[in-house]
Amino acid sequence: MTRAHNFSAGPAALPQEVLEQARDELLDWQGRGVSVMEISHRSPEYMAIATEAEQDLRDLMGIPANYKVLFMQGGATSQFAMVPLNLMGAASKADYLNTGHWSIKAIKEGRRFGGVNVATSSEDQNFSTIPDRDSWQLDPDAAYVHYTPNETIGGLAFADIPDVGGVPLVADMSSNILSTPMDVSRFGLIYAGAQKNIGPAGISVVIVRDDLLGQAADACPTLMNYQNIADNDSMLNTPPTYSWYLAGLVFKWLKRQGGVEGIAQVNDRKAAKLYGAIDGSDFYSNPVDPRYRSKMNVPFKLQDDNLNAEFLSQAAEQKLLYLKGHRAVGGMRASIYNAVSEESVDALIAFMADFEKRYG
Amino acid sequence: MTRAHNFSAGPAALPQEVLEQARDELLDWQGRGVSVMEISHRSPEYMAIATEAEQDLRDLMGIPANYKVLFMQGGATSQFAMVPLNLMGAASKADYLNTGHWSIKAIKEGRRFGGVNVATSSEDQNFSTIPDRDSWQLDPDAAYVHYTPNETIGGLAFADIPDVGGVPLVADMSSNILSTPMDVSRFGLIYAGAQKNIGPAGISVVIVRDDLLGQAADACPTLMNYQNIADNDSMLNTPPTYSWYLAGLVFKWLKRQGGVEGIAQVNDRKAAKLYGAIDGSDFYSNPVDPRYRSKMNVPFKLQDDNLNAEFLSQAAEQKLLYLKGHRAVGGMRASIYNAVSEESVDALIAFMADFEKRYG
Numbered sequence: 222m223t224r225a226h227n228f229s230a231g232p233a234a235l236p237q238e239v240l241e242q243a244r245d246e247l248l249d250w251q252g253r254g255v256s257v258m259e260i261s262h263r264s265p266e267y268m269a270i271a272t273e274a275e276q277d278l279r280d281l282m283g284i285p286a287n288y289k290v291l292f293m294q295g296g297a298t299s300q301f302a303m304v305p306l307n308l309m310g311a312a313s314k315a316d317y318l319n320t321g322h323w324s325i326k327a328i329k330e331g332r333r334f335g336g337v338n339v340a341t342s343s344e345d346q347n348f349s350t351i352p353d354r355d356s357w358q359l360d361p362d363a364a365y366v367h368y369t370p371n372e373t374i375g376g377l378a379f380a381d382i383p384d385v386g387g388v389p390l391v392a393d394m395s396s397n398i399l400s401t402p403m404d405v406s407r408f409g410l411i412y413a414g415a416q417k418n419i420g421p422a423g424i425s426v427v428i429v430r431d432d433l434l435g436q437a438a439d440a441c442p443t444l445m446n447y448q449n450i451a452d453n454d455s456m457l458n459t460p461p462t463y464s465w466y467l468a469g470l471v472f473k474w475l476k477r478q479g480g481v482e483g484i485a486q487v488n489d490r491k492a493a494k495l496y497g498a499i500d501g502s503d504f505y506s507n508p509v510d511p512r513y514r515s516k517m518n519v520p521f522k523l524q525d526d527n528l529n530a531e532f533l534s535q536a537a538e539q540k541l542l543y544l545k546g547h548r549a550v551g552g553m554r555a556s557i558y559n560a561v562s563e564e565s566v567d568a569l570i571a572f573m574a575d576f577e578k579r580y581g
Numbered sequence: 582m583t584r585a586h587n588f589s590a591g592p593a594a595l596p597q598e599v600l601e602q603a604r605d606e607l608l609d610w611q612g613r614g615v616s617v618m619e620i621s622h623r624s625p626e627y628m629a630i631a632t633e634a635e636q637d638l639r640d641l642m643g644i645p646a647n648y649k650v651l652f653m654q655g656g657a658t659s660q661f662a663m664v665p666l667n668l669m670g671a672a673s674k675a676d677y678l679n680t681g682h683w684s685i686k687a688i689k690e691g692r693r694f695g696g697v698n699v700a701t702s703s704e705d706q707n708f709s710t711i712p713d714r715d716s717w718q719l720d721p722d723a724a725y726v727h728y729t730p731n732e733t734i735g736g737l738a739f740a741d742i743p744d745v746g747g748v749p750l751v752a753d754m755s756s757n758i759l760s761t762p763m764d765v766s767r768f769g770l771i772y773a774g775a776q777k778n779i780g781p782a783g784i785s786v787v788i789v790r791d792d793l794l795g796q797a798a799d800a801c802p803t804l805m806n807y808q809n810i811a812d813n814d815s816m817l818n819t820p821p822t823y824s825w826y827l828a829g830l831v832f833k834w835l836k837r838q839g840g841v842e843g844i845a846q847v848n849d850r851k852a853a854k855l856y857g858a859i860d861g862s863d864f865y866s867n868p869v870d871p872r873y874r875s876k877m878n879v880p881f882k883l884q885d886d887n888l889n890a891e892f893l894s895q896a897a898e899q900k901l902l903y904l905k906g907h908r909a910v911g912g913m914r915a916s917i918y919n920a921v922s923e924e925s926v927d928a929l930i931a932f933m934a935d936f937e938k939r940y941g
Contacts, residue, residue: 295654
């Protein structure tokens with residue numbers, strides 16, 4: 222078996238050690254003669270898995286005690302509805318920052334449940350930058366400010382946590398959670414689909430400051446009400462048990478890498494190398510303002526789009542997979558999440574240099 | 582490795598062959614050097630998995646062409662909200678049959694979105710039977726009639742598909758889907774959480790007649806609108822890809838067992854043997870009207886509740902696991918879904934006879 226260099230944007234690469242452990246205990250977990258996916262979520266042995274996963278996530282992110290951690294289903298797209306249904310409250314209005322594809326999706330769904338003020342947007346710059354903070358039109362009476370710290374498709378990322386005064390800050394961290402230290406206490410709510418830095422698709426994490434609970438709209442389905450989920454330790458109904466277990470294995474793996482601080486150093490190196498290779502060439506280019514380049518998703522273009530198919534085909538022969546850019550952007554995209562090794566990034570850079578030599 | 586006899590009510594036992602295949606290709610699917618859980622849901626190779634799983638389910642259940650098959654998240658509890666949000670329409674009222682724990686949950690959530698008429702209930706008989714059809718108070722103007730063909734906790738099951746005239750029939754088949762042939766054309770909508778007869782927790786199946794789509798309430802979140810899911814082949818957002826793949830493996834396995842017709846014969850034998858053992862003893866008892874006993878979930882009591890702990894402990898020593906009854910009912914419960922072998926049921930019966938000999 223040769224494992225590939227997997228640059229998929231999501232569902233994305235998982236740590237090989239995690240997959241090996243999952244494989245080894247797939248039919249027989251801890252000598253019990255059953256798989257983790259075959260046991261009740263309410264059994265003491267499963268409850269231990271669930272509790273430990275939450276504690277490990279709390280340790281990794283330094284989550285304060287006044288924040289609830291929820292394990293939910295439906296991915297970030299479900300959260301686009303849950304956030305306004307739970308947090309808009311009597312104000313019935315919120316601010317959104319528009320920095321790309323996923324911001325727009327959140328805004329569109331938010332408008333179905335209340336007033337949405339787009340406080341800033343870089344759409345007229347093709348989402349290649351983030352407007353200066355002093356140009357934002359924030360509403361001091363907004364229920365919250367929603368933003369997307371890392372845009373998976375555009376490869377645009379905030380360099381810092383924005384200051385929005387006393388209004389709760391809500392972040393869709395699907396594609397950058399656990400990749401770099403973040404001060405959780407700066408946020409009202411953080412959510413993330415698992416399928417980039419946490420585990421397989423089908424589970425998501427919500428971290429919410431407890432004073433924001435308990436104001437859900439009447440129209441909010443029971444299973445979308447954060448308060449209900451919190452009151453039932455994310456087991457109001459059967460949770461996605463196997464995905465939760467795998468997320469727990471990823472958290473343990475991340476601790477072994479030196480935690481978020483440790484992996485952030487690797488991530489910094491990986492991104493610096495790859496952007497360096499792109500910027501050092503006239504053959505490859507990245508359109509994003511260098512101040513706001515994503516360390517997780519690196520879109521790049523070849524000098525000539527007619528070479529795209531050849532690039533992808535030759536890359537695949539070298540086991541460099543899933544480099545095709547999103548159709549909205551074109552070109553290439555290398556997603557280099559936590560589980561993508563520095564070795565994989567090195568292999569990509571070597572291939573890019575070789576390809577340029579032959580076609581540049 | 583010795584596999585246990587697993588009688589868990591859900592998440593429940595999966596076929597050993599399915600787990601073995603999943604294990605063997607966990608790190609390297611079809612020689613690609615990646616796991617199925619590490620690839621994009623929009624990649625051609627994943628799309629093939631998804632399409633084939635749907636087709637296999639259509640084959641197994643004989644689903645007519647005018648029914649959509651949706652793969653969703655959130656389990657049956659999510660459907661308790663989605664059904665009224667999508668189907669109540671202008672009528673804004675529906676009939677519900679109350680036959681136990683899960684019926685009550687569906688009714689309670691349904692009431693949050695419109696008028697709910699409980700057309701019949703066996704609550705005053707402790708859900709030990711199903712009221713005669715001619716006593717039901719059905720409303721001919723109801724948007725639909727909702728029922729629970731198999732109550733997982735009470736072990737109560739409908740013997741036939743009820744005749745409700747021209748009103749669409751909606752069934753929560755979470756714990757009996759694929760266990761016995763069902764004429765899908767008799768239903769407006771069928772839903773089921775996967776974690777009993779389909780696969781791991783975290784994915785659910787919805788089968789809906791296409792003329793019932795397109796009337797969702799304004800308050801319906803985008804991801805809960807069946808029409809949106811159908812229009813996007815269940816890929817409006819990232820689906821739970823690995824669970825969907827595992828469900829596909831279970832469908833293939835079921836085809837190898839002779840399909841639903843084949844497994845139904847095994848299920849009939851398993852249930853007949855176990856109820857026979859219970860009824861043939863003064864030591865064990867089952868409270869359900871024999872006409873309406875579940876073939877999937879068999880609750881039973883010991884003569885003396887003080888023996889329960891000893892029974893469970895000795896059973897576990899024989900690798901007979903997860904036999905404790907639901908706290909609402911007490912006693913024992915053996916869930917004998919498709920993946921629980923006849924050999925496991927035989928082992929349970931032998932243990933029960935031996936235990937009775939020693940303690941009866």
